[in-house]
């Protein structure tokens with residue numbers, strides 16, 4: 001006997017969202033959530049060390065059941081994400097706060113093999129349907145991809161006068177890990193599937 005599940009996707013945990021239930025809901029429903037930016041652990045190495053703890057990530061997700069002629073309807077998910085992460089400017093090495101806001105569309109398919117084939121030829125991202133889909137991990141994946149590889153101010157704040165820059169500071173900056181290597185590593189980890 002199966003355990004009864006909540007019929008209202010809005011009340012579900014963002015780590016266990018059923019995309020099909022969300023798409024089938026009438027009237028249409030939206031999953032709305034937010035979490036501290038620092039709770040997205042795969043991002044924290046890329047952020048400014050003194051990232052404000054109050055900075056948040058907000059997201060909204062809507063499902064859609066799209067009719068298909070002569071076939072079963074497709075399950076879609078439309079995701080919007082907003083956040084203002086602070087990163088290190090690669091030009092002046094000071095903090096730069098970005099205004100990130102983006103939307104993504106996903107189509108769910110039954111299995112990994114279908115997803116791999118169809119993702120290559122589809123404009124939308126193709127994901128494997130699971131009843132307990134981890135929406136928060138998807139938000140984290142998308143934030144990782146959305147962060148600029150070389151964060152920069154549009155116009156950097158006035159440069160520090162040369163006399164204030166000391167050799168030790170320059171030396172300690174040179175010893176920090178290459179942010180590109182860190183990002184590449186995180187992106188690779190992201191490809192292994194959502195972190196649980």
Ligand SMILES: [Zn+2]
Pocket residue numbers: 089090091092093094096152153155156157
């Ligand atoms: Zn700058």
